[in-house]
Amino acid sequence: MYKRILIANRGEIALRVIRACREMGIETVAVFSEADxxxxxxxxxDEAYCIGPPKAAQSYLKIERxxxxxxVGNVEAIHPGYGFLAENAHFNEVCRSCNIDxxxxxxxxxxxxxxxxxxxxxxxxxxxxxxxxxxxxxxNEAEALRVAHEIGFPVLVKATAGGGGxxxxxxxxxxxxxxxxxxxxxxxxxAFGNPGVYLEKFVEHPRHVEVQxxxxxxxxxxxxxxxxxxxQRRHQxxxxxxxxxxxxxxxxxxxxESAVRLVKKAGYTNAGTVExxxxxxxxxxxxxxxxxxxxxHCVTEMVTGIDLIKQQIAVAAGEKLPFTQDDIKxxxxxxxxxxxxxxxxxxxxxxxxxxxHMFTPGGFGVRFDTHTHxxxxxxxxxxxxxxKLIVHQPTRSEAIACMLRALDELKIEGIQTTAPFHKKVxxxxxxxxxxxxTSFVERTWAD
Amino acid sequence: MxxxxxxxxxxxxxxxxxxxxxxxxxxxxxxxxxxxxGQKIQLKRETAQPQVVGYAAAPPIxxxxxxxxxxxxxxxxxxxxxxxxxxxxxxxPMVGTYYSRANPESEAFVKVGxxxxxxxxxxxxxxxxxxxxxxxEVAGEVVAILxxxxxxxxxxxxxxxxxxxx
Numbered sequence: 296m297y298k299r300i301l302i303a304n305r306g307e308i309a310l311r312v313i314r315a316c317r318e319m320g321i322e323t324v325a326v327f328s329e330a331d332x333x334x335x336x337x338x339x340x341d342e343a344y345c346i347g348p349p350k351a352a353q354s355y356l357k358i359e360r361x362x363x364x365x366x367v368g369n370v371e372a373i374h375p376g377y378g379f380l381a382e383n384a385h386f387n388e389v390c391r392s393c394n395i396d397x398x399x400x401x402x403x404x405x406x407x408x409x410x411x412x413x414x415x416x417x418x419x420x421x422x423x424x425x426x427x428x429x430x431x432x433x434x435n436e437a438e439a440l441r442v443a444h445e446i447g448f449p450v451l452v453k454a455t456a457g458g459g460g461x462x463x464x465x466x467x468x469x470x471x472x473x474x475x476x477x478x479x480x481x482x483x484x485x486a487f488g489n490p491g492v493y494l495e496k497f498v499e500h501p502r503h504v505e506v507q508x509x510x511x512x513x514x515x516x517x518x519x520x521x522x523x524x525x526x527q528r529r530h531q532x533x534x535x536x537x538x539x540x541x542x543x544x545x546x547x548x549x550x551x552e553s554a555v556r557l558v559k560k561a562g563y564t565n566a567g568t569v570e571x572x573x574x575x576x577x578x579x580x581x582x583x584x585x586x587x588x589x590x591x592h593c594v595t596e597m598v599t600g601i602d603l604i605k606q607q608i609a610v611a612a613g614e615k616l617p618f619t620q621d622d623i624k625x626x627x628x629x630x631x632x633x634x635x636x637x638x639x640x641x642x643x644x645x646x647x648x649x650x651x652h653m654f655t656p657g658g659f660g661v662r663f664d665t666h667t668h669x670x671x672x673x674x675x676x677x678x679x680x681x682x683k684l685i686v687h688q689p690t691r692s693e694a695i696a697c698m699l700r701a702l703d704e705l706k707i708e709g710i711q712t713t714a715p716f717h718k719k720v721x722x723x724x725x726x727x728x729x730x731x732x733t734s735f736v737e738r739t740w741a742d
Numbered sequence: 743m744x745x746x747x748x749x750x751x752x753x754x755x756x757x758x759x760x761x762x763x764x765x766x767x768x769x770x771x772x773x774x775x776x777x778x779x780g781q782k783i784q785l786k787r788e789t790a791q792p793q794v795v796g797y798a799a800a801p802p803i804x805x806x807x808x809x810x811x812x813x814x815x816x817x818x819x820x821x822x823x824x825x826x827x828x829x830x831x832x833x834x835p836m837v838g839t840y841y842s843r844a845n846p847e848s849e850a851f852v853k854v855g856x857x858x859x860x861x862x863x864x865x866x867x868x869x870x871x872x873x874x875x876x877x878x879e880v881a882g883e884v885v886a887i888l889x890x891x892x893x894x895x896x897x898x899x900x901x902x903x904x905x906x907x908x
Contacts, residue, residue: 329898341777344896346837360897363837363869367894393870 296612297321297372299341300398301365304376305355307682308590310336310666312374315604324368326361328354330674336666342368349676355379358386365395372396372611374604378678381587382409398611400586404563408584412455412493414561418581421560423553426572426580428495439476440469442494448472449497452479456487461530465497500732501572503527504539504579506554507595509606510564511616518551519595519603520625525731526720528643533713533736534720535591536630537598540691540729542577550579555620557581566592566607572733590633590683593664597629597687628691630698632717634665634705635679639716647675651709656701660687660694663705673710681712691729695721716740759783770888828907832879834895838869842891850891856884857908864902867895883908 299322302312309325313336316323323340330349337343344364347354354360356379365373373390375381375397387402399405408414412432418425427446432455433439443450443466452475454462464479466472476492484490502525510516523539524532539547554569561584568585592603601623610616637643653669665682667673673681684701688694702718720726725735762774766787774785834840842850842865852864858878866873886903889895 344837344894345898347897354897359870360837364896366870367837367839 296614297370297396297608299324299368299370300608301326301361301368301370301373301395302340302376303355303361303373303380304378305331305334305677306336306666307664307680308376308378308588310339311664312376312604313339315602315608319605319608321608324364324370326355326364328676330676334666335668335671344368349674351379351676358383358389361386362389362393362395365390366393370395372398372608374398374608375587377587377589382585384409396611398607399565399588400563400567404561405586408561408563408567408586410455411453411457411583412491414584415493415581417561418557421553421556423557423581424579426495426498426582429493432491432493433476436473436476439472439494443469443472446494446496449499451495451497452476452492453495454479454483454487454489455491455493456483456489462486462492498572498574498580500734501525501574502539502732503532503570504542504550504573505568505570505585506551507566507568507592507603508554508558508563509566509603509610509616510558511610512564512613513615515616515619516555516559517616517618517620517623518555519599519601519623521547521551522591522594523731524591525733526726526736527733528736532591532633534630534632534717535594536628536691536694537594538625538628539573542573546577546579553579553581557584565610566603590680591631593662593683593685594629594631597660597662597685598625598627599623600626627687627689628694629685629687630691630694630721631683631685632698632702632721633680633713634682634684634707634717635713636673636681636710637679637713638711639713643713645675645679646711647673647679648710649673650681650707652706653708654704654706656684656704658697658701660697661701662686663701681707684717692727695727759785769890770886826905828882828905829885830880830882830904830906831900832864832902832904834867834897834899834901835876836867836869836874837896838867838874838894840889840891840893840895840901841866841868841873842887842889852878852884852887852902854884854887858882858884858904878902878904880904880906882906 300316301324302309313323325337325340325343326346327337327343328347328349346360346364347357373395380386384402384405387397387405390397415425429442449465449467452464462483464475466475479492480490483492504521504523506521507519521539522535522537524535526534550571557569566588568589570582571579572582573579596603636646638646649672650667650669655663662685663682667681686694686697686701688697699718699721702714705714762785772787776783852858858864859881860878862878863875864878865876867876882904884902885905888900
């Protein structure tokens, strides 16, 4: 097992990893930008190094400084968290060439699955359903039109190097497809440095259902069931839950097993998430793989009782998974609300600033993961998430009631948060019925 | 319950505390936080006189943690007077290991009292096996060297005080 790990991240996820390390008796080294100097969670680590000014590009994304801190801090491994360098295959390679373990998949697996189009190819090879679409990247406009006519409009033009909801354009007919194709290529080149685009059938009002997987370095791969993340706004998740409601057990099982097949085929190791869309007839289609631990991993932790960060560290250190697929049971229902420093009444504009007062919820089945506290100044330089409120109860309706109660207790004064908006969503009859799809929030609360 | 008799390597050993105080004065440090075997000590220095802020028995942690890095902050005032506008604090532009000399056998690049100019190498900061020679940021007299040879340094960490009026 490692003696010392560097956490190449900040805020909530840095604290999450620090907690796992402290329980495992692993020493911790943190890096921080000048905007995070003095943050309370940095008191918990053994060593901390400033790696740059506030802007992420000059600090948390500076590979050479993170590695330099890892070397002076004498660590054996780096946990990249999520975002920042977590899915940067080059950073992954640099770590390994410096004899530092990267707690995540190999650079090859990361590259392979990071290319959306290649991931689709592997899915087909693994007998995993994919959204009907082009057989690879689109050569030209004529091909785009031909494929669109085969699979039927509306279609989605997607950037192969995109992700997280970026680099996608819908087209409902020939004319809009021509524009969409050209624009998507230009945008993809500018945003991701890769103009490659492919076509998918546009599934209307799909559900977003993803599967948590973990694989060790000895060939063992398991799934930890699914999470429904359909409650989104502009492709950003607001609320996640497990299990997915109103989805028959056989379908859930088949979906999760196909995720395992895909991950095995790609030679993927450590933790990851396989994303699917599910249509109104409960057909599921593979979309993409997130080759990292995710924000909403806590939802799965609650229903399975498995500490995913500890498992990540153990797997990276060479240990076998301590459970088989049959050992993994999903109990009860868990829901997570992402509490962001944003104003839901004004287009979810970010609201950085000082938290004057804070009262955090608790009680049976309530978990609040946050790095913030009264007196904490939310910096403007990073994403606006200040905490994750997660509840776990025996049934989904009890979980909703518990979350509403916990959101009521949560008091954050001095800044605005999305907590009131979460209450509205959870109180809506469509949410209570479990009848949500990815268009629910935007349709119901149009800006 | 903690032992009442301090052991030889105990953080509360008075000699050790005195040595820490001397080290703080010598290197112009304003704060030291140390943790060992579930106990911690914190020393803070507001002015020229160091004060022991306090120590407490923290809850035991599964493995003992060795001493944390000292935290030097911006200028806290030695001779010359506090916040002398002529004194430039040169800070590290990178994370790495500070070397005061080109190799273990050679002389240090500079010592206190030396005049430096911006085309002179003042130190090396090594990261990822690359030895970066840093030039003096300004011309003047080196009035303080704030780090020790082979010490790890972080971005923005003060390295030298250079009096530009001399």
